[in-house]
Amino acid sequence: KPNSYGRVHGAVSREPANWRRIPVVAREDLTDVIYEKSIGEGIAKITINRPERRNAFRPRTVQELSWCFSDAREDPDVGVVVLTGAGSLAFCSGGDQSVRGQGGYVGADGIARLNVLDLQIQIRRLPKPVVAMVAGYAVGGGHILHMVCDLTIAADNAVFGQTGPKVGSFDAGYGSTHMARLVGQKKAREMWFLARLYDAQEAHRMGLVNTVVPLDKLEEETLVWCREMLRNSPTALRVLKAALNAAEDGQAGIQELGGNATLLFYQSEEGNEGRQAYMEKRPPNFSKFKRLP
Ligand code: S0N
Numbered sequence: 001k002p003n004s005y006g007r008v009h010g011a012v013s014r015e016p017a018n019w020r021r022i023p024v025v026a027r028e029d030l031t032d033v034i035y036e037k038s039i040g041e042g043i044a045k046i047t048i049n050r051p052e053r054r055n056a057f058r059p060r061t062v063q064e065l066s067w068c069f070s071d072a073r074e075d076p077d078v079g080v081v082v083l084t085g086a087g088s089l090a091f092c093s094g095g096d097q098s099v100r101g102q103g104g105y106v107g108a109d110g111i112a113r114l115n116v117l118d119l120q121i122q123i124r125r126l127p128k129p130v131v132a133m134v135a136g137y138a139v140g141g142g143h144i145l146h147m148v149c150d151l152t153i154a155a156d157n158a159v160f161g162q163t164g165p166k167v168g169s170f171d172a173g174y175g176s177t178h179m180a181r182l183v184g185q186k187k188a189r190e191m192w193f194l195a196r197l198y199d200a201q202e203a204h205r206m207g208l209v210n211t212v213v214p215l216d217k218l219e220e221e222t223l224v225w226c227r228e229m230l231r232n233s234p235t236a237l238r239v240l241k242a243a244l245n246a247a248e249d250g251q252a253g254i255q256e257l258g259g260n261a262t263l264l265f266y267q268s269e270e271g272n273e274g275r276q277a278y279m280e281k282r283p284p285n286f287s288k289f290k291r292l293p
Contacts (some may be wrong), residue, residue, distance in 0.1 A: 022035050055091065082226065084135075090142070094163065119145070120174050133219065134158045143242075147182060159197050
């Protein structure tokens with residue numbers, strides 16, 4: 001259905017994307033993740049590819065996700081990133097319990113890590129919208145990953161929840177505090193203390209997801225949302241994301257928002273006058289710039 005934007009700009013395409021697999025330059029081959037870009041339209045898709053474990057992540061999975069998010073950030077042709085899980089049974093079931101050791105999840109090097117916490121920050125700081133495309137279970141650390149994405153498009157078979165207190169874990173960072181911002185304090189305490197699972201419609205009512213669509217329309221609808229965002233000003237989206245983060249992230253959030261102000265100032269004549277004067281070994285002349293009300 002055309003919405004108000006559709007009437008102004010024409011309907012957003014519902015055509016399938018022409019996905020092309022992308023090798024992550026100068027990295028090892030991806031084993032746990034699939035990385036694709038939709039040719040010619042600025043969408044990157046990152047797929048956790050461990051369906052036999054309901055897309056649970058081990059340290060290697062998180063490392064590969066980080067490489068892909070880094071590529072998507074650095075590529076100026078990418079405007080939106082989609083995070084999803086392989087198959088229709090799970091988006092992600094959290095940390096791989098079979099490799100959980102003392103102090104974190106243990107990788108091939110024998111070292112225990114909680115590197116998913118760095119991934120959460122990376123997704124939040126990525127100056128482009130990140131969309132979680134959720135089919136099946138998004139539970140435990142997988143639920144936290146969808147929460148730190150900017151938007152969530154859920155299939156009607158999606159199931160959400162925190163399992164931590166049942167399996168002896170918890171996320172006292174964004175997994176708790178950002179959740180409370182999304183669903184409110186009472187509901188966040190319910191989600192964590194009771195560790196229940198919630199279906200897609202309930203998650204929608206709680207404000208955990210943006211929309212719910214039939215499973216067979218999940219990617220189609222996600223692409224429509226991505227394409228609609230890609231029509232809009234990338235700088236506006238970038239600064240808005242930083243502003244919404246800043247309201248929660250304290251000094252780190254202000255630093256992110258402030259960085260955007262610097263980025264814009266460097267593009268202005270006033271900002272350039274200071275640099276130019278320094279290079280020309282003369283005093284800067286800022287007198288011509290208005291002190292706007
Ligand atoms: C997802 C569930 C509900 C799916 O049930 P279903 O469909 O009945 O499938 P199963 O038969 O249970 O599973 C199929 C196979 O997949 C394996 N598997 C599933 N999930 C995991 C997992 N998380 N780790 C390892 N293996 C998994 C099953 O074992 C099965 O394999 P086989 O057939 O060989 O037995 C259901 O599977 C389920 O409940 N899974 C466990 C969900 C869970 O408890 N996840 C971990 C929760 N905790 C965290 O993620 C920690 C998060 C966290 O709080 C945190 C905090 C601070 C810092 C970091 C973290 C962090 O994110 O790690």
